[in-house]
Amino acid sequence: MSTLPYRNALIIGAGPGISGSLTRRLRAENIPVIIAARNVDKLSALVDETGAIALPVDASDARAMEALFAETEARIGTPEVVIYNAGGRVRGPIAELDAAEVEQAVAVTALGAFHAVQQAARRMVPKAHGAILLTGATAGVKGFALSAPFAMGKFALRGLAQSAARELMPKGIHVAHFVIDGGVRSAQRTDPPDVPDSMLDPDAIAQTYIDVLRQHRSAWTWEIELRPWVEKF
Template structure:
């Protein structure tokens, strides 16, 4: 197994689950990590465990995202890997949804991802290398009843990933979109192990993608437990 060819990583939307597992595995591989989230207090144990720096962030604000990247560069260095794991879900009948809440969900899930990809691209293009990983969901492939807002956000994320991969790939930047098709396992429900996705296994797949040679890059990867129908 080859080493990860990157030395720094910024995880946006960090928290328990996939991003926590990813932080641990990147740290174990010797990568310097930044964790960005609205509530950095909740990240303290993970930051201590992984040696990561934490950054408070509203992912939907252009100025805040720009400052995040500036602060990361100052404190850690240029981001060689950027992971966008932030999203917001609003569930309910279309006729009853709060338009403001839907707008906020779309802004965090789709527009926030654009802001992060833009800031990452500005820094990676001059260097001719880097990786941008976007965490998607089944909702980015097909919309479900009572989940219109989440589907719109994740469809936007997938479209962004496809466009960015075609534009940035020739510039040496690996853009990959991950379809997480199923419920991610949590420590509070260990009895559901066979029906849920192991976040450590998802993180392992992210690292495997980071190790891919440029001649065989994945642009989209689907991950699901074997019991999930699709």
């Protein structure tokens, strides 16, 4: 039996990192999980391991997102937890960036998040119940050189989260934004031997998301920063 006050979850922009850890943690709570991504082939191992259901989606497409929520309802019921992890990156000097690529990157990071929040709100507000968690980054509070499109998207994501929290939290929907301030550990990105735990552990990140989902509404968090103990401010 789950110890969380929610019955199911939809993770958008799923992959093997933070989303993978979240999927495992939610499934350990016996919560049905839909994991959605543009390329679902990369999710096959996670599906086999956890029993989650993988569905394809282009998060930047409003109709595709509407269809994803409808299919989620058909498969596991109306989602009570919606987690948006999708993001688009284009790197390079501003003077040399391709405008179409920038538009697509921002559309995935920010506009896709709006589609997710809108679809979730339409379902959660009538029930006065639900949680919407948005995965941000350092770039949402500090733009780096050669990474303008990512900063644009993540700054917009943070603004969306703050606005949605002010609007939806009084209606019973917990909205939270997570600033992932540092590199996330993976099989390809490991800690240097001389600096253990210098990268964010995706399992530890997932645990924080779960802790936020357990918060009492008298003390809800709308934003939280996560950084390794050696990360410089």
